[in-house]
Each structure stands twice: as C-alpha cells, then as structure tokens.
Amino acid sequence: MPRAPLRPRKAPRQQRAVDTRRRLLDAAAHVFAEFGYARGTTNRIAEAAGHSIGSLYQYFPSKDAILVELATEHVHEGFAAVQRRLADGLPDSLPAKVLLCVRATLDSHRGSPELHRVLFEEALRPPELLHLLRGSEATVVGAVAELLAAEPAVRRTDLGLAARMVVATVESLVHRFIGWGRPEDTDRFEAELTAMLVQYLSTPDPAPAN
Amino acid sequence: MPRAPLRPRKAPRQQRAVDTRRRLLDAAAHVFAEFGYARGTTNRIAEAAGHSIGSLYQYFPSKDAILVELATEHVHEGFAAVQRRLADGLPDSLPAKVLLCVRATLDSHRGSPELHRVLFEEALRPPELLHLLRGSEATVVGAVAELLAAEPAVRRTDLGLAARMVVATVESLVHRFIGWGRPEDTDRFEAELTAMLVQYLSTPDPAPAN
C-alpha cells in the first residue's frame, strides 16, 4: 500500500469525464457508508459507479485520495449550509443562536451519518484528513468565539474555552443522537441540548457550588 | 475472512499457557493502538508478543475474537474502577457527584486513548462488540439515573433522558479532551464540564428563554 500523491493524475476535460468522476465519488460515499473504509474496496466502488477499476484510477491516485476528497466536500458543504442559514439573519437571543448552531450541525450529519462516521472517526489515518479536520474545527471554534463575544448574555470569561466546549458538545452529542436516537425525538433533543449550553454559557465562571 | 466462533478453541491449563495468552492480549492492545484495527495484523501481534502466529490461534479463534476480548476487559476494568471510587463513599453535593463521574471516565480513557478509539469507534463492526457497547452503556445510564433520582438538587423531570444526556456528554467530551487537550489543562476541563452538567441538571425542565 504505497503512499501516492492525493491530487488527481488526470483532470477531466470533457463533460462525460466530469460525470464519471462524480459518479465514482458518489459511489464511494455509498460504499464507504455501507462497508466501512477497510472493506469498502476500490473495485466495489468502481462497480457501484458502473465503471471499470481503471477509470477510478484515472481520476484518483489512491484509495486514500478518494476518502480525503469526500471529506473535503463534506466539510465545504457543511460551511455552505451554515452560510445559507445565516443569510436569513442572525437571531437575537442567545438560546435562538445556540439552537441555530445545533440545527446546522444536525443538518450536516443527517445526510449520511454512517459516511460521516467513517470519514471522521473510523478512517482518520491519512495525515491530510487530520489536517482538514483540525483546520475546519479551528475555523468553527473561531466563528463561535466571535459570536459569543458579541452576545451580552454570555457570562463566561474565557470565550475561547467556552467556544471549544460548545463546539465539542454540539458535534459529539448530535453525532451520538443521529446514530442512536429516534427521529421523532429530535425536537426534544434539540431543546435539551440547547438548554444545557445556554445554562452553561449564561452562568458566571467560578461556578458556585450548588 | 470467514466468521468463526469467538470463544477460545483451547483453554490454557498450565501456567505458561496462561502467560502466553496474556502476552498475546497485551501485545494486541499495543498493536491495535499503534496501527489501528485493519493494519494491526495478527502476525504483527504474535511477533510483538514474542510468540509464533500458531500460538495466537491456539487461544483465539479469529482476529475479531481478540478485539472483543480486549473490549470486554476494558469495560470490566472501567466498572471495577468506578466501584473502587465508590468504596470511599458517595459524596454529598451534586457537583461532587458529577465530578466523580467525570474523573472516573477520565481514568478509563487515560490508559490508552488510542486503543479506546480503536475499540469503540474504529472497529465496531463485530456484532458482539455492538452488543457489549450497548449493554454497558445501558448499565451506566441506569446507574446514573438512579443517582439523579436520589439527588434533590436535580430539577429535570425526565431523569432517563437527563441520564442519557449526562453520560453521552461526559463520555464524548472526555474522549475528545484526552485526544486533543493538554494534560495540564485537565483540572480546568474537569471544572468546566462539571459546571456545565450541574447547571443543566439543576435547571427546571421548560428552560425559561434567557
């Protein structure tokens, strides 16, 4: 399993090549979601895409490269979704803002929770993936920290720490809920998680013991 | 990769066989932690244990069986550690109780966070592992729910839900912190997480908007 460069060895120039590349990527998403990374073989991906294994290696230099590409797309889509939600305007109250974050995170997991699991938990060996993850996490934490700074209801002193706590909590619990919870409990879960975070944020720092 | 029964094909009867089995298991823990499950090969495990591959298959019917055994041990050790902590007596205040849970969870992750990740995130394909996980989680949630019920400071009405939220939050955030945080920030993290949970638990259910 030699490490190969992750950039495509050939860029598609005709439309059908673009389509082929897309079909391969979509098939990879399905195959990884269904079989996991180790058992999601490149031959299976090519077959699921309705193409030969040769075509796959025309556009992706290695199996890892497909994974990284998929993860990159997923992250970018997540950011785009948040932008779209923010286009309607940022709500006023702290609970509403927190709820917005929770819903945005729920959205980005809903599509294919299994794929999400594979991308960001099972197969985080390729260094490029780790970089991507850390980078996007840092971006999100930064944005949340700014959001908190502009919100008078927030009483925490260390906003960087608070932002990291919020992001980690939302990300982790949403992930767990999508995986194990029932869809009809979503409203309940949203409310519960939002309540927890709002309480945390609006409590002064040296938490008074009981 | 045919599915084989997970029980040992031969029980050790002499002391040296017991030792061999232990060495193999310990080596597996190291190898899985270092290489992950897919690349943590049985040959590598045997080599790391200083035994031949044949010996490995005397005591474990398959690679999956080793994983499941390792996970089972890890879970049992976790329970035992909590029992030990509780032997000193259950503290009075809610914050102290929550802090105890947080510390117990920190303990069980500290040993080898990478192994923990492999066992409970990367390689959760074998059905036996899933059963183990769900079972132990249910046990923990049940215990926490009872603990909450006996605590007057808790104002949540749905204690089952609250218990699930607490367990999920502690488990997830501790895991994240161990993986990414710096050891010298542990006290800070403990306090922050405890504060968050205590605030959540001691707030009445229909969270008043701001």
Next chain:
DNA sequence: CATAAGAGTGAGCTGCTGCTCATGTTCGTC
C-alpha cells in the same frame, strides 16, 4: 474523413492478510 488526444476498459500482477496444520518441545504423572 482523418487524426490525435481524451476517456474508458479489465485481465492480471504484487504483496499482504487471516489462518492452518504437520511437526517439534516441554510439562505433569507414574
């Protein structure tokens, strides 16, 4: 139409995986 480059193919190579089994070594028991 000619033609060159782009796109697509799939048999098959290399390497490594989980695992077997025929054989050798050590132990407990008499």
Next chain:
DNA sequence: GACGAACATGAGCAGCAGCTCACTCTTATG
C-alpha cells in the same frame, strides 16, 4: 525415564486487496 497431553512453532496456503498497463472506444477539431 517413559509417555501422553499440553504447549509452541512457522512455512505456507487461499484469497483478496490496491493498483497497473496495454489496449479499445469516443470525441473534438481541421
């Protein structure tokens, strides 16, 4: 010390993984 059972060995097998490459088909362009 003899002898059977328990223990340990490791060359090697079957199978499949990622990936290559010599080849064919399609398309854009003159």
